[in-house]
Amino acid sequence: MITENSTVVSIARPKRARTMVSRRMQKIPSSGIRRFFDLIASIDGVISLGVGEPDYATPWHICESAVYAMERGRTMYTSNYGLLELRQGLSRHLEARYGLEYDPGRELLITAGVSEALDLALRAVLNPGEEVIAPEPSYVSYAPCTIMAGGVFVSVPTYAEDGFQVRAVDIRDRINQRTKAILLNYPNNPTGSVLDRAEMVKVAEVARQHDLLVISDEIYDRLVYEVEHTCFASLPGMRERTILLGGFSKAYAMTGWRVGYAAAPADIIEAMMKIHQYTMLCAPIMAQVAAIEALRAGESDVQEMVADYGQRRRVMVKGLNDIGLACSEPQGAFYAFPSIKTTGLSSVEFAERLLKEERVVVVPGSAFGSSGEGHIRCCYAVSLPEMEEALERMGRFVERHRR
Amino acid sequence: MKEILKVLEQDARTTPEQIAIMTGKSLAEVKEVIREAERDRTIIKYKTIVNWDKLGEEQVWALIEVKVSPQRDVGFDAMAERIYRFPEARTVYLVSGTYDLAVFVTGKTMQEVAAFVAEKLASLDSVQGTVTHFLLKRYKEDGEILVDRGERGERLAISP
Ligand SMILES: Cc1ncc(COP(=O)(O)O)c(C=O)c1O
Numbered sequence: 001m002i003t004e005n006s007t008v009v010s011i012a013r014p015k016r017a018r019t020m021v022s023r024r025m026q027k028i029p030s031s032g033i034r035r036f037f038d039l040i041a042s043i044d045g046v047i048s049l050g051v052g053e054p055d056y057a058t059p060w061h062i063c064e065s066a067v068y069a070m071e072r073g074r075t076m077y078t079s080n081y082g083l084l085e086l087r088q089g090l091s092r093h094l095e096a097r098y099g100l101e102y103d104p105g106r107e108l109l110i111t112a113g114v115s116e117a118l119d120l121a122l123r124a125v126l127n128p129g130e131e132v133i134a135p136e137p138s139y140v141s142y143a144p145c146t147i148m149a150g151g152v153f154v155s156v157p158t159y160a161e162d163g164f165q166v167r168a169v170d171i172r173d174r175i176n177q178r179t180k181a182i183l184l185n186y187p188n189n190p191t192g193s194v195l196d197r198a199e200m201v202k203v204a205e206v207a208r209q210h211d212l213l214v215i216s217d218e219i220y221d222r223l224v225y226e227v228e229h230t231c232f233a234s235l236p237g238m239r240e241r242t243i244l245l246g247g248f249s250k251a252y253a254m255t256g257w258r259v260g261y262a263a264a265p266a267d268i269i270e271a272m273m274k275i276h277q278y279t280m281l282c283a284p285i286m287a288q289v290a291a292i293e294a295l296r297a298g299e300s301d302v303q304e305m306v307a308d309y310g311q312r313r314r315v316m317v318k319g320l321n322d323i324g325l326a327c328s329e330p331q332g333a334f335y336a337f338p339s340i341k342t343t344g345l346s347s348v349e350f351a352e353r354l355l356k357e358e359r360v361v362v363v364p365g366s367a368f369g370s371s372g373e374g375h376i377r378c379c380y381a382v383s384l385p386e387m388e389e390a391l392e393r394m395g396r397f398v399e400r401h402r403r
Numbered sequence: 404m405k406e407i408l409k410v411l412e413q414d415a416r417t418t419p420e421q422i423a424i425m426t427g428k429s430l431a432e433v434k435e436v437i438r439e440a441e442r443d444r445t446i447i448k449y450k451t452i453v454n455w456d457k458l459g460e461e462q463v464w465a466l467i468e469v470k471v472s473p474q475r476d477v478g479f480d481a482m483a484e485r486i487y488r489f490p491e492a493r494t495v496y497l498v499s500g501t502y503d504l505a506v507f508v509t510g511k512t513m514q515e516v517a518a519f520v521a522e523k524l525a526s527l528d529s530v531q532g533t534v535t536h537f538l539l540k541r542y543k544e545d546g547e548i549l550v551d552r553g554e555r556g557e558r559l560a561i562s563p
Contacts, residue, residue: 031563033561033562033563036560036561037560037561040560040561048558048560048561050560050562051558051559051560051562052562052563053558053562055558139563140563141563189563307406307409311410311425311426312425314424314425314426314427315421315424315425318424361560361561363561384421
């Protein structure tokens with residue numbers, strides 16, 4: 001059994017009378033994902049559906065642009081806001097895709113990934129004790145980052161029956177005097193769900209009525225299948241109260257570069273920039289140069305990859321349903337989030353035993369909050385032969401553990 | 404149609420059943436599209452890219468630049484046909500630039516290829532001249548990188 005402690009035990013305890021770790025950090029559990037690392041490392045022949053990134057290498061023209069820049073000595077700090085050329089490119093990109101106008105000078109900030117942008121956004125807006133409401137299952141960073149920013153994380157469960165789409169009324173029911181922001185993530189990690197425009201409009205209405213900020217993590221905006229992505233900030237009246245977080249990691253297969261951005265009204269960007277300035281200084285220049293190239297000439301790469309993920313998605317969804325793990329068709333990102341009810345195992349038990357017995361990695365749904373229990377996350381950004389082999393192994397596993 | 408052909412172009416061994424799942428089309432439709440494409444030669448052939456170097460197989464390849472004087476009435480096509488009918492000419496293109504036909508020729512030895520060029524190509528009436536480039540190393544063939552790089556990026560087995 002892997003317990004929360006098993007990773008901690010291996011770390012030597014220094015002999016001090018009291019812990020030097022802050023109470024705040026003591027309260028934050030280590031990620032439900034991290035604890036699988038050691039176990040995986042000890043097993044050979046593992047097929048992983050537990051990944052959260054593309055299986056493509058970054059398109060070569062993007063890599064090459066960074067190599068070229070380095071050869072010419074572009075290895076220095078950039079403006080705290082990021083390279084102006086990149087901000088200008090982004091500004092044009094957001095205008096062309098979503099009809100949104102952001103001033104490259106004051107309303108865009110280049111960050112070391114959406115990860116950093118999220119942290120900056122939360123720290124820039126939260127006063128101690130203020131609450132952030134977010135649909136759950138949710139990306140693993142949301143609750144910890146909210147707490148680290150001094151806020152309180154309030155989750156709104158979402159359900160498989162609704163395709164894991166949040167209901168605006170459920171958000172409204174959790175609003176109180178301390179509520180500051182709604183944190184959305186559509187297309188969603190881990191469920192792959194996309195929020196219908198009609199419901200999104202209702203969420204916008206709730207935000208307006210209660211004068212709330214909306215932090216919208218749209219890192220998967222380009223990875224949608226047979227639907228159009230609606231950018232939350234593009235809804236009427238929402239640009240003023242939205243912090244849009246976007247990135248390059250998923251759409252352009254650039255996870256390791258560490259580059260992303262925030263787009264928001266100038267006062268918020270200014271506050272975020274202050275934190276960024278003192279903690280990160282700037283995003284890596286090589287990554288920024290690569291991002292310029294991605295925006296300039298990466299569109300056909302995106303379309304090719306999306307078409308490919310779309311096909312693999314169908315194979316994954318059909319395969320999961322065929323082996324008895326009920327799964328509706330996700331419309332975005334690259335995750336399927338099937339139910340494991342047929343087995344009667346908890347999601348952690350399922351993931352652990354599947355790894356030990358059949359050497360397939362999936363992520364237990366509970367890693368994304370308690371409403372993820374009863375599900376597992378399977379990433380379909382893997383090759384078809386691998387996916388088929390994984391599904392076959394999982395089929396055997398489910399057969400054995402059927403209750 | 405295009406989507407189905409793209410899948411096959413990537414991997415000719417993908418079964419119609421699999422393609423139906425991948426594209427969300429019915430099996431009957433997929434089979435029909437493939438049958439029709441095979442019939443009208445939209446699909447020309449299913450082949451395998453073999454890296455013969457791995458077997459230590461001696462095979463010589465050369466790119467021959469061929470400069471021709473086009474013939475009245477028939478232009479380059481008749482010349483090209485004279486050449487592409489030789490089985491030794493594996494690929495034949497009409498190109499713009501300093502020469503006209505690019506011909507990829509294969510043989511067991513350099514002598515064999517050289518003999519083909521001298522006796523069969525250069526001797527054709529309207530061929531004004533040829534330049535032979537022997538292939539030294541194949542890096543990439545029809546979109547597939549052939550050289551082993553052994554550097555496939557290591558993805559973490561589990562990530563958020
Ligand atoms: C919802 C979500 N937000 C943010 C991130 C982090 O993205 P970045 O690589 O830009 O930091 C991820 C990565 O998995 C994600 O799934």
